[in-house]
Amino acid sequence: MTQHLSGPSTLEGQVAFITGGAGDIGRAIANTFSQAGAKVIVTDMAEQADVGPNIQYKQYDVTSRDQTDAVIDSVLEEHGAIDILVLCAGNIARTPLADSTDEEWDSIMAVNVRGVVNPTRKLFPLMCDRNFGKILAFGSIAAKNGGVASGPAYVAAKSAVHGMMRWMAKAGAPHGVYANTLAPGPVETAMWASVTQGKPPAANNSVPLGRYGNPDDMAQAALFLCSPASNWMTGTSLDVSGGMWMD
Numbered sequence: 016m017t018q019h020l021s022g023p024s025t026l027e028g029q030v031a032f033i034t035g036g037a038g039d040i041g042r043a044i045a046n047t048f049s050q051a052g053a054k055v056i057v058t059d060m061a062e063q064a065d066v067g068p069n070i071q072y073k074q075y076d077v078t079s080r081d082q083t084d085a086v087i088d089s090v091l092e093e094h095g096a097i098d099i100l101v102l103c104a105g106n107i108a109r110t111p112l113a114d115s116t117d118e119e120w121d122s123i124m125a126v127n128v129r130g131v132v133n134p135t136r137k138l139f140p141l142m143c144d145r146n147f148g149k150i151l152a153f154g155s156i157a158a159k160n161g162g163v164a165s166g167p168a169y170v171a172a173k174s175a176v177h178g179m180m181r182w183m184a185k186a187g188a189p190h191g192v193y194a195n196t197l198a199p200g201p202v203e204t205a206m207w208a209s210v211t212q213g214k215p216p217a218a219n220n221s222v223p224l225g226r227y228g229n230p231d232d233m234a235q236a237a238l239f240l241c242s243p244a245s246n247w248m249t250g251t252s253l254d255v256s257g258g259m260w261m262d
C-alpha cells in the first residue's frame with residue numbers, strides 16, 4: 016500500500032505546471048497535486064485531454080522553444096507565477112545501437128532532453144528572481160543500470176536529465192530553487208506497455224518488492240519532492256524502483 020503524506024506535504028495555493036501530463040504518470044501527479052491544494056496546469060501533445068476535475072489543460076510540444084515560451088507566458092499572465100514545474104514528457108525506443116537511426120536519436124533526445132531544457136530555460140530564472148521554485152524531472156533507473164527495456168538513446172537522454180538537474184540544483188540553491196530527479200523503475204503505463212509489447216517479464220523475478228510500479232507510486236514520490244516535506248533535498252536522483260536499483 017502506498018502511504019500518503021499529510022500536513023507538511025500540502026501544496027495549498029501553489030501553481031504547478033506539468034509537461035507530458037496527459038500520460039499515465041503525469042495524470043496521477045496532476046490529480047494528487049490538485050488534491051493537495053495546488054492549482055494544476057497540465058500540458059501535452061494532444062489538442063484535448065481528459066486530465067481530471069479542476070485541472071487546466073493546454074496543448075503544446077515540449078521540443079519547441081517558441082511554443083514553450085508562449086504557453087508559459089499565458090500561464091504566468093493568468094496565474095501570476097509558477098511555483099512547481101514537473102517534467103514528465105518522455106518517449107522511448109529500445110532499438111540496439113547498431114540498428115538505431117539518426118532520426119530516432121534526434122527524437123529521443125529532443126523530447127527527453129530538450130523537453131527539460133525548454134521549460135527550465137524559461138522558468139528557472141523567473142523562479143530564482145522570486146526566490147522560490149520546486150523543479151522535478153523524470154529520469155529513470157535506466158540512467159543508472161544501463162536500461163531495463165530501453166535502447167541506448169533513452170539511456171543517454173535520461174542520463175543527461177539527471178546531470179542537468181544536478182547543475183540546476185547547485186545554481187538554484189542560493190535562490191531557494193530546488194531541482195530533483197525521480198528515477199523510476201518499470202511503471203505500468205502506456206510507455207511500459209509499448210516497450211514490452213504488452214508481455215512484460217514476471218515482476219517477481221526482477222523486482223525485489225515483487226511488483227511493477229504504478230502511477231500513484233510516482234505521484235506520492237513527486238508530492239514529497241515538490242512539497243515542504245523535502246526542504247533539505249536538492250540535486251537528488253530518487254530511486255522509486257521496488258528495489259531494482261539501490262544506491
Ligand SMILES: NC(=O)c1ccc[n+]([C@@H]2O[C@H](COP(=O)([O-])OP(=O)(O)OC[C@H]3O[C@@H](n4cnc5c(N)ncnc54)[C@H](O)[C@@H]3O)[C@@H](O)[C@H]2O)c1
Binds near residue numbers: 104106153
Ligand atoms: N513508465 C515507466 O516505466 C517509466 C520508467 C522510468 C521513467 N519514466 C519516465 O516517466 C515519464 C512519464 O512516462 P509515462 O510512463 O507516464 O509515459 P506516457 O507515455 O504515458 O506519458 C508520456 C507523455 O509524454 C507526452 N509527450 C511525448 N512527446 C511529447 C512532446 N513532444 N511534447 C509534449 N508532450 C509529449 C506523451 O504524449 C505522453 O502523454 C517519462 O519521462 C518517462 O520517460 C517512465
